[in-house]
Structure formats: structure tokens, C-alpha cells
Amino acid sequence: MPGSVIGAEQSLDLTRFVRPGDSIVWGQACGEPQTLTERLVAQRHQIGPVRCFVGIPARSILQPESVDGLSLSSYCGTGSNAALHQAGLLEIAPVHYSRIPDLLTSGPARADVVFVQVSAADETGRHSMSLTDDYLSAVIDSAAVVIVEINDRAPVVAGARTLGPGEWTAAVRSSREPAQMESAHASDVVHAVARNVASLIEDGATLQFGIGAVPEAVLRELHGRRDLGIHSGVLNEAAMELMESGAATGARKSLDRGIAVAGFVTGTRRLFDFVDRNPAVNVRSTGYTHDSAILSAQHALAAINSAIEVDVFGAVNAEVAAGKYVGAVGGAMDFLRGAAASRGGLPIVALPSSARGRSRIVAALGGPVSTPRADAAIIVTENGIADLRGLSLERRVEEMLRLADPVHRGELAAAAEPILRGEHQLTRGTVR
Known part of the structure; x- marks a missing residue:
């Protein structure tokens, strides 16, 4: 029935x-x-x-x-x-x-x-x-x-x-405890990446953040800010702590002022108790959280997403690591484009420069292109910040080499040089 x-x-x-x-x-x-x-x-x-x-x-x-x-x-x-x-x-x-x-x-x-x-x-x-x-x-x-x-x-x-x-x-x-998800562990390097990202975030910004150690660590670096807003695919315990500290009030959001908006909530009982009957938290549909018009209208939207690897021209692989599918295309492109269109927005991709002895800044991606270089973002590692928006291919290579682990820079520069030469030949070619 x-x-x-x-x-x-x-x-x-x-x-x-x-x-x-x-x-x-x-x-x-x-x-x-x-x-x-x-x-x-x-x-x-x-x-x-x-x-x-x-x-x-x-x-x-x-x-x-x-x-x-x-x-x-x-x-x-x-x-x-x-x-x-x-x-x-x-x-x-x-x-x-x-x-x-x-x-x-x-x-x-x-x-x-x-x-x-x-x-x-x-x-x-x-x-x-x-x-x-x-x-x-x-x-x-x-x-x-x-x-x-x-x-x-x-x-x-x-x-x-x-x-x-x-x-x-x-x-x-x-009558059972909802499934729980613990916060990701953040290494010293991840904390260094997070500090660099946090240096970009100003009071009043609206935050979007992905899942994983890097975005969570960034949120925990922002407790000294004021009037931050939240409009994200996910609401996690790091975001809850930001709200509890008084840093994330949503007071300057263009839409949903005073309310943290997310598509789903992921954490433990502590977070479940926080969101229960809390008027400052809304769970909404993907048609709202990821809508391009909603995102671009947000005040100073800072999209904070991680990646498996980024090539020297700014293309991002967020899906495959060492031949194994461990990530997703997900909402990164939706949010990065929304942030790029937002007044004062920051499309950010953050990652450690290396992992297990291998550079995560690469000459050529080892997996698929999840975000193309045409949507080049602000790339952040523990070694610095590179805003690739509007930069030429040559300048992008220079900036990305600066972000790479010093151990890998020489090898990476040598691998990137013939690729850059090939790019020059392509751009000088005639389209018939």
C-alpha cells in the first residue's frame, strides 16, 4: 500500500x-x-x-x-x-x-x-x-x-x-546510529599546504571544499577569519568547528545569508548533534548546491579542491593514481568555474608536491584530465602559490616548477621542455 x-x-x-x-x-x-x-x-x-x-x-x-x-x-x-x-x-x-x-x-x-x-x-x-x-x-x-x-x-x-x-x-x-566517517589524517606537509591556501582567504569569503585531508586542514587554518560563509557539496566536522569558533557566520553571503548550505553531511555523532534542528545548517539538492548561477552569485567564492596530480600547464587529474581509480571527476569543475565567475572568487587546487618519492607536479598526467588547463586555477603546494589564470604556457611551466619538490625540479624541467617545444609547433601550425 x-x-x-x-x-x-x-x-x-x-x-x-x-x-x-x-x-x-x-x-x-x-x-x-x-x-x-x-x-x-x-x-x-x-x-x-x-x-x-x-x-x-x-x-x-x-x-x-x-x-x-x-x-x-x-x-x-x-x-x-x-x-x-x-x-x-x-x-x-x-x-x-x-x-x-x-x-x-x-x-x-x-x-x-x-x-x-x-x-x-x-x-x-x-x-x-x-x-x-x-x-x-x-x-x-x-x-x-x-x-x-x-x-x-x-x-x-x-x-x-x-x-x-x-x-x-x-x-x-x-533506531540505529547513522554510518560515520572520521576526519582524514593530515601530515606536516598537508598542514604546510593548508597554511598557504589559508593565506589567500579573506574575511567574508564563501567557502566550498572537497573531501580529504587537504581541504579539511585548510578549514582548520581559518579560525582567525571573520564572517566566512559555507556553500559546499559536503559539510564536515572541520566546517562545524569553523562555525563553532565564530569564524563562519555566513553574514556576508550573497545568498542564504547566515546559513551553511551543503548537499550532504559527513562526520561522527558530534556533527550529527550539531546539525540536528540547527537553523544555521541546510541540506539541499545538487540542483542548488552545484548550480552555476548560484555559485557565480556567491560573494568571493573560494573553491578549495585537491588533486592527485597537476601537469606543468595546469591540467588536473583527480581520478587515477598509480593506475587505480581512487577519486572522481566530482564537483571540482562545477565549483572551480563557479569561483572563477564569482566576484573576488578563488578557484583553488591544492596538493602536496610529492608523495611516496614521486612528484605530483608532472610534465604529463599519468591519468585522465579531470579539469582541463583551459580552466587553469590557482595551484598551491607546500612550496608556494601559482595563479595560472591568464598566464602563457611558458610562464605556467616556470610557476609550476617553482611549486614542485626541489628534488624533482631538474628532472621535471627536462621532461617539460620537449613538451613545450611541441606546444610551440602546434600553436604555429595552420588550421586547414
């Missing part, structure tokens, strides 16, 4: 709602509806073959030995997704984050079923999307089957979307 709630004492039978050949989507990271995903894995053979689109995993319920019958795809190789991809059990779709809602609501990747974790009902009888909205809102509106997990331990988070009984096919009640 549409809108029915399956009591906690009843066994959830997904075969009533999911058919062989269906495509399923569920909330990522801390927004994963764990009761539903566990039941899907347990009943996969009774249901029959289905397709699953998975986001960032906060836990490793999908293991090689438990995904037979499930055809898996994702936009990222983060966390346990990397091992599944290496085993040939997960396909990666290299897609800009802003396009994910369209992909999941039309065409061959259209979702038939969506699993959503929601909070307990508020005083109006409606349920918040809790820790994750991002691409779920679009799928809720288009999927044939919507199954919600009403988790009374999931925080009530303000946002544009709430759900009521008439908007789901079925629901199951649970």
Missing part, C-alpha cells in the same frame, strides 16, 4: 517492491539507509539481478563476496569502491557532479527504485532528508518506487525538501 509503514517487528521483504532488472539508488556516506542496503544484500538472490548506483561509502557493506547478482556503478572510486573497481565488480562513470541528477532520472541510467534515510517526523508530521539530499531529491521525483528508512537517531536537518507518507511507496522504522 503506498505510504505504508512496515513495523519494526516485521521482516522487510524487498521482493514486494524491487523487480529483476531494476536500477536502485540510495543515499551516500552518512546518509546511507543501512537497514535497506543490508536487506538488499541479504535478499539479492530472491530479488534477481539488479543495478545499483552507489556514491561515497561510509561503510563496506558491498564486499566482493556479497555482490553477485548486483551490477554496481558509481561516480567515484572513493573508499571501498576502489577495491570493487579493481576486482572488476564496479564500473565508474566519469561525470561532473552537477550532471548526476539528470543521469539518474533519464536515459539508460535512470533509477527505478530509491532508498532514503529520513529523520523521525517533526511537529508537522513530516520527515527531513536528514544527512543527505544532493542527487536523491531528483530521483525521488522520478523513481517508480521510493522506500524510506525512518531512523529516529538520524538528525532533523533543515532544507528545501521534507517527505510525508503520501510521497513514499513504503517505509521501515529503525
Whole structure:
């Protein structure tokens, strides 16, 4: 029955709602509806073959030995997704984050079923999307089957979307701690990178930040600033600390003044308690968080993203390391372009200059081009800052060599020189 709630004492039978050949989507990271995903894995053979689109995993319920019958795809190789991809059990779709809602609501990747974790009902009888909205809102509106997990331990988070009984096919009640994600460890080098990035951020800037050690370390360097704003794909514990310190008030934001906006929340119980019924935090859809007009309208948007490697001309690989897919195209391009269009904006890509004895500033990328050199940003390492915007190829090489680890500069310069010669030949050629 549409809108029915399956009591906690009843066994959830997904075969009533999911058919062989269906495509399923569920909330990522801390927004994963764990009761539903566990039941899907347990009943996969009774249901029959289905397709699953998975986001960032906060836990490793999908293991090689438990995904037979499930055809898996994702936009990222983060966390346990990397091992599944290496085993040939997960396909990666290299897609800009802003396009994910369209992909999941039309065409061959259209979702038939969506699993959503929601909070307990508020005083109006409606349920918040809790820790994750991002691409779920679009799928809720288009999927044939919507199954919600009403988790009374999931925080009530303000946002544009709430759900009521008439908007789901079925629901199951649970009372369990949402999946948690700890902050990334930051090395001394990462802290040095973060200090250089922080030197660029002025009072009143609006911050976007990616996932990982570098963006988190940057946020922890900004407690001395005032009236910072937050408009990001993710809200993490470093951002919470920035708000608690009084540095991030959102007082100068052009839009959503006084409110931190994100697509999903990722952290531990401390963060869940912070966002619960907090009017200063909103979880919104990808159609809002990654919208180019919204981003460009933000006051002094500083987009802080990391990378696996950057070449001497400013092209970025954020997907593949040592032949393994561990990252994503993600929202970097959406935010970097938004920051470039924002008045006083800063499109920033930050990374340590080397890792495990190998330079991360390279003559030629060892993986795909996630962000092209035409969208050249402000590149930051522990060795300095290089604003590549508007620079010639020659000047870019000079600046990037300065950012590289001194141990690798000579070798890198020698490798870059013939590439630069080839670029000269290309630019002098005649297009027929």
C-alpha cells in the first residue's frame, strides 16, 4: 500500500517492491539507509539481478563476496569502491557532479527504485532528508518506487525538501546510529599546504571544499577569519568547528545569508548533534548546491579542491593514481568555474608536491584530465602559490616548477621542455 509503514517487528521483504532488472539508488556516506542496503544484500538472490548506483561509502557493506547478482556503478572510486573497481565488480562513470541528477532520472541510467534515510517526523508530521539530499531529491521525483528508512537517531536537518507518507511507496522504522566517517589524517606537509591556501582567504569569503585531508586542514587554518560563509557539496566536522569558533557566520553571503548550505553531511555523532534542528545548517539538492548561477552569485567564492596530480600547464587529474581509480571527476569543475565567475572568487587546487618519492607536479598526467588547463586555477603546494589564470604556457611551466619538490625540479624541467617545444609547433601550425 503506498505510504505504508512496515513495523519494526516485521521482516522487510524487498521482493514486494524491487523487480529483476531494476536500477536502485540510495543515499551516500552518512546518509546511507543501512537497514535497506543490508536487506538488499541479504535478499539479492530472491530479488534477481539488479543495478545499483552507489556514491561515497561510509561503510563496506558491498564486499566482493556479497555482490553477485548486483551490477554496481558509481561516480567515484572513493573508499571501498576502489577495491570493487579493481576486482572488476564496479564500473565508474566519469561525470561532473552537477550532471548526476539528470543521469539518474533519464536515459539508460535512470533509477527505478530509491532508498532514503529520513529523520523521525517533526511537529508537522513530516520527515527531513536528514544527512543527505544532493542527487536523491531528483530521483525521488522520478523513481517508480521510493522506500524510506525512518531512523529516529538520524538528525532533523533543515532544507528545501521534507517527505510525508503520501510521497513514499513504503517505509521501515529503525533506531540505529547513522554510518560515520572520521576526519582524514593530515601530515606536516598537508598542514604546510593548508597554511598557504589559508593565506589567500579573506574575511567574508564563501567557502566550498572537497573531501580529504587537504581541504579539511585548510578549514582548520581559518579560525582567525571573520564572517566566512559555507556553500559546499559536503559539510564536515572541520566546517562545524569553523562555525563553532565564530569564524563562519555566513553574514556576508550573497545568498542564504547566515546559513551553511551543503548537499550532504559527513562526520561522527558530534556533527550529527550539531546539525540536528540547527537553523544555521541546510541540506539541499545538487540542483542548488552545484548550480552555476548560484555559485557565480556567491560573494568571493573560494573553491578549495585537491588533486592527485597537476601537469606543468595546469591540467588536473583527480581520478587515477598509480593506475587505480581512487577519486572522481566530482564537483571540482562545477565549483572551480563557479569561483572563477564569482566576484573576488578563488578557484583553488591544492596538493602536496610529492608523495611516496614521486612528484605530483608532472610534465604529463599519468591519468585522465579531470579539469582541463583551459580552466587553469590557482595551484598551491607546500612550496608556494601559482595563479595560472591568464598566464602563457611558458610562464605556467616556470610557476609550476617553482611549486614542485626541489628534488624533482631538474628532472621535471627536462621532461617539460620537449613538451613545450611541441606546444610551440602546434600553436604555429595552420588550421586547414
